[in-house]
Amino acid sequence: MRVQSSFPENQSAESITEPAPLNLAQQIAVSHGDGPILVIAGAGSGKTRTLVYRMAHLIERGVEPESVLLLTFTRRAAQEMLQRAGELTAGSCRRVMGGTFHATANILLRRYGHLLNLGPNFTIIDRGDAEGIINLLKSSLGMGGAGKRFPSKRVVMNLISGAVNKSSSIEQLVYEDHLHLTEFLNDFYTIADHYRQFKRDHGLLDYDDLLVYWKQLLVESENARVELSSRFQHILVDEYQDTNLLQAEIVRLLAYCHQNVMVVGDDAQSIYSFRGADFANIMRFPEQFPGTRIVKLEENYRSTEPILQLTNAIIANAEKKFTKTLFTEKVGGVRPQLAAAPNEAAEARFIVQEIQKHHQNGTPLTDIAVLFRSGFHSFKLEIELAAHGFDFEKRGGLRLTESAHIKDVLSFLRVIINPWDNLSWNRILLQLEKVGPKTVQKILNSVRQADNPLTALTAYRPAPTWRLQFEKLVDMLGRLHQPDLTPSDQYDLVMEYYSPIFEKIYYDDYPKRRRELEQIKALISGYGDLQSFIDDTALDPPEVGADAEGIRSEQRLTLSTIHSAKGLEWDTVFVMGLAEGRFPHQHATPGEQWEEERRLLYVATTRAKKELFLTYPKEMLGSDRQLLRASLTPFLREVSPGLYTNIDQVSARTPLQTGQYQQTTSQLRHPNVQSARITYQEGMRVTHAFFGHGRVVSIPGPRRIEILFDRHGSKILHLDYAKLEILD
Numbered sequence: 001m002r003v004q005s006s007f008p009e010n011q012s013a014e015s016i017t018e019p020a021p022l023n024l025a026q027q028i029a030v031s032h033g034d035g036p037i038l039v040i041a042g043a044g045s046g047k048t049r050t051l052v053y054r055m056a057h058l059i060e061r062g063v064e065p066e067s068v069l070l071l072t073f074t075r076r077a078a079q080e081m082l083q084r085a086g087e088l089t090a091g092s093c094r095r096v097m098g099g100t101f102h103a104t105a106n107i108l109l110r111r112y113g114h115l116l117n118l119g120p121n122f123t124i125i126d127r128g129d130a131e132g133i134i135n136l137l138k139s140s141l142g143m144g145g146a147g148k149r150f151p152s153k154r155v156v157m158n159l160i161s162g163a164v165n166k167s168s169s170i171e172q173l174v175y176e177d178h179l180h181l182t183e184f185l186n187d188f189y190t191i192a193d194h195y196r197q198f199k200r201d202h203g204l205l206d207y208d209d210l211l212v213y214w215k216q217l218l219v220e221s222e223n224a225r226v227e228l229s230s231r232f233q234h235i236l237v238d239e240y241q242d243t244n245l246l247q248a249e250i251v252r253l254l255a256y257c258h259q260n261v262m263v264v265g266d267d268a269q270s271i272y273s274f275r276g277a278d279f280a281n282i283m284r285f286p287e288q289f290p291g292t293r294i295v296k297l298e299e300n301y302r303s304t305e306p307i308l309q310l311t312n313a314i315i316a317n318a319e320k321k322f323t324k325t326l327f328t329e330k331v332g333g334v335r336p337q338l339a340a341a342p343n344e345a346a347e348a349r350f351i352v353q354e355i356q357k358h359h360q361n362g363t364p365l366t367d368i369a370v371l372f373r374s375g376f377h378s379f380k381l382e383i384e385l386a387a388h389g390f391d392f393e394k395r396g397g398l399r400l401t402e403s404a405h406i407k408d409v410l411s412f413l414r415v416i417i418n419p420w421d422n423l424s425w426n427r428i429l430l431q432l433e434k435v436g437p438k439t440v441q442k443i444l445n446s447v448r449q450a451d452n453p454l455t456a457l458t459a460y461r462p463a464p465t466w467r468l469q470f471e472k473l474v475d476m477l478g479r480l481h482q483p484d485l486t487p488s489d490q491y492d493l494v495m496e497y498y499s500p501i502f503e504k505i506y507y508d509d510y511p512k513r514r515r516e517l518e519q520i521k522a523l524i525s526g527y528g529d530l531q532s533f534i535d536d537t538a539l540d541p542p543e544v545g546a547d548a549e550g551i552r553s554e555q556r557l558t559l560s561t562i563h564s565a566k567g568l569e570w571d572t573v574f575v576m577g578l579a580e581g582r583f584p585h586q587h588a589t590p591g592e593q594w595e596e597e598r599r600l601l602y603v604a605t606t607r608a609k610k611e612l613f614l615t616y617p618k619e620m621l622g623s624d625r626q627l628l629r630a631s632l633t634p635f636l637r638e639v640s641p642g643l644y645t646n647i648d649q650v651s652a653r654t655p656l657q658t659g660q661y662q663q664t665t666s667q668l669r670h671p672n673v674q675s676a677r678i679t680y681q682e683g684m685r686v687t688h689a690f691f692g693h694g695r696v697v698s699i700p701g702p703r704r705i706e707i708l709f710d711r712h713g714s715k716i717l718h719l720d721y722a723k724l725e726i727l728d
């Protein structure tokens with residue numbers, strides 16, 4: 001191993017490092033004294049471990065836990081690191097402030113925002129809300145609308161947000177990527193101005209604002225800069241390769257008084273440049289912080305040698321050469337296996353079959369993951385897994401807060417905290433029968449100037465046709481303000497009012513949607529104050545179907561987008577959909593986008609500890625719903641075929657070994673007792689947790705049932721494993 005620095009003077013980390021193995025480079029990083037340090041860490045080389053031990057070391061050295069700030073890419077990563085560090089320090093590391101850049105900005109801006117004329121009750125809006133505002137503005141400004149050609153809200157928002165995150169201008173982005181939209185440049189700037197004003201008027205901050213205002217606070221207020229820099233004596237940043245210029249600036253300003261910064265990153269794992277991340281931040285760090293100590297971690301502890309050989313070969317073909325080559329001492333192990341399936345269904349069946357084999361051989365499901373480029377690539381696999389009773393947790397799938405009914409419920413809770421949040425008022429008032437956008441506007445105009453819009457609403461005189469419902473709303477909002485209500489009590493009050501409306505609006509599928517509301521109920525029960533709940537759901541929206549605590553269940557395997565698998569590892573990893581056109585993404589242009597896709601594959605394959613399966617369909621459905629012939633992704637065609645083994649017995653009809661399977665699934669989970677007792681008859685309407693509504697077509701054998709699902713066609717399910725509910 002090459003280490004570019006001398007062993008540090010301060011050796012006190014050894015008391016912490018003794019029982020747990022840290023290699024020399026890790027020890028150097030962990031026990032570094034004061035001043036800036038850059039840890040360039042390869043995949044699986046113990047970057048997380050180094051940060052955890054660094055925190056513990058600082059505490060042991062006498063640094064107050066409250067004066068350490070850990071900035072990570074996800075909330076979960078911060079929680080896990082703090083917990084692990086807490087175990088090393090009798091809990092004191094739990095007092096370290098740790099979270100994402102955005103979550104930290106939120107906390108600090110609520111405290112210091114007044115220095116920027118920002119009230120403490122602002123509401124954080126998500127991307128969906130932001131696009132909603134753009135739409136409102138487009139129509140109120142007379143841009144777009146029926147018969148007019150105007151770029152979509154998504155494109156407009158991409159430009160506004162891109163300019164912030166790439167520290168660029170809308171004009172520059174249009175010239176670089178959307179030359180055909182130059183005629184709309186002035187309109188884009190007009191919308192951007194109105195968008196800014198709308199947010200100001202209604203106390204709303206989007207994700208980008210959190211970073212923009214945080215930086216502004218540090219730049220404009222000398223007092224805030226000194227106070228924050230003195231408070232956080234040590235700043236640790238994870239995944240530095242995925243920070244953008246704004247974030248790098250924030251780190252520099254936060255370290256204003258002391259320069260005690262440790263950043264950890266892997267340039268080869270940078271996968272967020274589409275959002276403005278710039279892995280050159282790693283290279284620039286020593287310039288920004290003169291005197292930086294650089295430590296490289298090049299020993300991979302995660303993967304066996306054959307896996308590492310393949311992953312090294314994938315990244316070796318990158319246009320930009322990276323700063324390290326990984327090695328492992330884990331010699332032996334199986335070569336990665338490549339399976340070409342005739343089509344997507346066969347690919348899904350192959351994966352399920354392999355999972356079944358592994359599980360039978362004793363691999364816990366929690367040690368297995370299937371990774372893919374985009375959330376929808378796993379749909380066929382999900383159906384196959386559900387049909388065979390495998391429980392899975394999907395990461396990177398649909399966010400709970402993307403659903404309209406969840407947004408509805410959150411709106412009531414949001415206006416309690418920020419009564420100027422017009423976006424939420426819009427949603428709430430539009431639910432009143434006989435009330436349209438014009439009336440909503442009238443109501444909002446009349447309450448806007450009031451000191452307290454809620455009180456003003458009480459005084460509003462509704463038309464007789466909607467008075468009753470309006471009074472119910474006002475009454476409920478009044479009760480929400482009673483003292484001593486917990487967030488969970490407030491949720492119950494909202495649901496008492498909203499339930500009948502909900503069943504009417506979502507008549508078609510409200511039972512399914514209700515399950516998601518139950519998820520919200522479970523989440524909110526864990527909160528002591530409403531503001532934190534609202535902030536957390538905006539900053540880190542829970543995924544549909546995730547456990548309330550976000551903790552992995554004992555019996556579930558993981559399905560994940562590659563972006564959401566960052567930082568994680570499993571014994572057995574499947575990377576699916578490795579067909580050209582799907583991976584790299586069909587719109588990836590040669591150059592930087594293409595290279596980012598390569599790094600994405602590198603991140604995916606480096607998640608595997610012992611076994612790596614690479615699969616792709618030779619035929620797949622294109623975006624125009626036509627069947628396409630597909631070949632292996634160029635990223636794997638480029639590497640030597642000697643680095644993987646071809647599996648060629650994947651047939652179009654690989655049957656699952658049902659007999660053996662029944663044995664294993666009974667170990668997986670208890671048979672669905674309810675289904676076992678019920679007698680099903682042809683013609684019955686039923687609903688299934690995954691396939692939705694359907695009608696029983698036949699009973700083809702003992703414990704078997706054939707159902708024609710409204711959306712998914714005909715399926716034969718096993719009654720012991722299918723969670724069915726009778727509808728009529």
Ligand SMILES: Nc1ncnc2c1ncn2[C@@H]1O[C@H](COP(=O)(O)OP(=O)(O)OP(=O)(O)O)[C@@H](O)[C@H]1O
Pocket residue numbers: 021022023026041042043044045046047048049050266269300301302566567568569606
């Ligand atoms: N010095 C060490 N000795 C033994 N095992 C180690 C050592 N350092 C790290 N590991 C193990 O190697 C694996 C990878 O470590 P870790 O997750 O910290 O790496 P990472 O650099 O954060 O990886 P990535 O960037 O790929 O997510 C973990 O299972 C960890 O426990």
